[in-house]
Amino acid sequence: MSLERADELMLQDKEYMRRAIELAKKGTGWVNPNPKVGAVIVKEGQVIGEGYHVKCGQMHAERNAIASLRDSAEGATMYVTMEPCCHYGKTPPCTEAIIENGIARVVIGSKDPNPKVAGKGVQALRDAGVEVVEDFMMDECDALNPIFFHYITTKHPYVMMKYAMTADGKIATKTGASRWVTGPEAIHKVHEMRHECMSIMVGVDTVIADDPMLNCRIEGGRNPVRIVCDSKLRIPNECQLVRTADEYDSETVVVCAIEGLPIGEVRFTDKAPIYLDYENTNPLAKALGKKFGGGNFIKKAVKLNEMGVRIFNFPGHDGRVNLNMLMEYLGSLEIDSLLLEGGGNLNESALRVGIISEMRIFIAPKVFGGKAKSPIEGIGVDNPNMAYKFSFDDVERIGSDLMITCKRIDN
Numbered sequence: 001m002s003l004e005r006a007d008e009l010m011l012q013d014k015e016y017m018r019r020a021i022e023l024a025k026k027g028t029g030w031v032n033p034n035p036k037v038g039a040v041i042v043k044e045g046q047v048i049g050e051g052y053h054v055k056c057g058q059m060h061a062e063r064n065a066i067a068s069l070r071d072s073a074e075g076a077t078m079y080v081t082m083e084p085c086c087h088y089g090k091t092p093p094c095t096e097a098i099i100e101n102g103i104a105r106v107v108i109g110s111k112d113p114n115p116k117v118a119g120k121g122v123q124a125l126r127d128a129g130v131e132v133v134e135d136f137m138m139d140e141c142d143a144l145n146p147i148f149f150h151y152i153t154t155k156h157p158y159v160m161m162k163y164a165m166t167a168d169g170k171i172a173t174k175t176g177a178s179r180w181v182t183g184p185e186a187i188h189k190v191h192e193m194r195h196e197c198m199s200i201m202v203g204v205d206t207v208i209a210d211d212p213m214l215n216c217r218i219e220g221g222r223n224p225v226r227i228v229c230d231s232k233l234r235i236p237n238e239c240q241l242v243r244t245a246d247e248y249d250s251e252t253v254v255v256c257a258i259e260g261l262p263i264g265e266v267r268f269t270d271k272a273p274i275y276l277d278y279e280n281t282n283p284l285a286k287a288l289g290k291k292f293g294g295g296n297f298i299k300k301a302v303k304l305n306e307m308g309v310r311i312f313n314f315p316g317h318d319g320r321v322n323l324n325m326l327m328e329y330l331g332s333l334e335i336d337s338l339l340l341e342g343g344g345n346l347n348e349s350a351l352r353v354g355i356i357s358e359m360r361i362f363i364a365p366k367v368f369g370g371k372a373k374s375p376i377e378g379i380g381v382d383n384p385n386m387a388y389k390f391s392f393d394d395v396e397r398i399g400s401d402l403m404i405t406c407k408r409i410d411n
C-alpha cells in the first residue's frame, strides 16, 4: 500500500472514531455508573450502523449499532470508543454479537479497566479471528470517562469540587452576599455538571446561608442525589431541601456524625423502636437520650426521616463526618460521582482527606475586596510545599467568565 493511501485510510479511521465519540457523549448523565461508549460500523466506505450506550441497564453501544444495521456487517469494520465487553452483566457480551455478525475488524479507543473485561474482550475477538486495533485516539476516548475509570477501579465516587470566585479569590462580598458571582452561562454550565454527576454535596452552613435546591434545572436534565454534610443535625426543617424531599425525584440525604448511633444508614422504623422513644419512657432510651444530647438529635433525625430525608451516620475522630467512610458507602450504593459545591470548610476537609479528583474553578472578571470568604477555608497548610497539588487540564471561556479544570496529581 502506498504511504498516501495509508494516510488516507488513517484519516478516515479518525473521522469514524470522532463520530463514535460524538455518539458516546449523548449518554452523558444517563449511563452512570457505566461508561459513555459510542460505536460506528463501516463497510466499503459507507456507515451502515451507529449506536451508543443510552442508559445503564440497557444494551451497550456495540449491540445498539448492530441493531441499527441497514446491511449485513459481514467483513465490516467497527469503530468503538471502549474495548467491547466479554462478560454477562446486566446485558450479554458485546464480543459475541460482533463475532456472530461477521465483523472483520474492530478499532478500539480506550481500554476497559473493569476487572471482568480488562483485555479479555480484545482476546476473545482475536481468538475468533477478528483483526483488532487498540489504543486508537485513546486520549480523546479516555477523556469521555474519567468518572467510570475512577469508580470501576476504586469503587469510590469521582469527586469534582466546583466553586465560583472573583478575580480576587472571593466567593461572596464582605457582607456575605453571594448572588451572583458569575454570569448566566456559567450557571448553566453548573447545571450541566449536576446532570453529569450522580450526586451533589454541600455543608449545612451553605444550606443555612443560601437555602439551595441543588437540583438540575436544564431541559432534559437528571436530578442528582442531594447530600448535606451536617454532623450535629442543624439543618432547618423549613429549608427547601427538606420541604421538597418527599416530592423530589431522587434522594435527599443528611449525613451526621453522632457517636453511639449505628454507622451507615439509620432508619427510624418500628425495627428500631428505641430511637423512636425520644420521650425517654424506656430506661435504655433514656440512657441513649443522655448520650445523644438529651434525645434532641434522635428527635430531629426521626422528624427528617418522616419528611422523606434519608439519614446516614459516619462519625469521624474530630466530631465531623468521616468523608472517606461516606465515599466508600456511596460507592457501595453505585454512586459513581459527586459534585462538591462547598462551603469553604467542607471543601478544605475534602482536600485534606484526599477525596478530590478534579476541580472546576469559575473565575469572574470582577473584584469584591474586603474581608470576605474564599472558596477554601478550614485549617490550611503551613508550608507551600505541603500544598494540595493539581495540574491544569483545560481553560474555557464561558460567557464573560473563565472555567479552569484542574486534575489531582497522584503522588
Ligand code: AOF
Pocket (backbone or CB within 6 Å): 034, 035, 036, 037, 038, 052, 053, 056, 057, 058, 059, 060, 061, 062, 082, 083, 084, 085, 088, 089, 090, 091, 092, 094, 112, 114, 117, 152
Ligand atoms: C461495552 N460497551 O457500551 C458499555 C460497556 O451490566 P452491564 O452489562 O451493562 O455491563 C457493564 C460493564 O460493561 C461496565 O462496567 C463496563 O465494563 C462495560 N461497559 N462495555 O462493551 C458499552 N457501556
Ligand code: ZN
Pocket (backbone or CB within 6 Å): 060, 061, 062, 084, 085, 086, 092, 093, 094, 095
Ligand atoms: Zn458490552
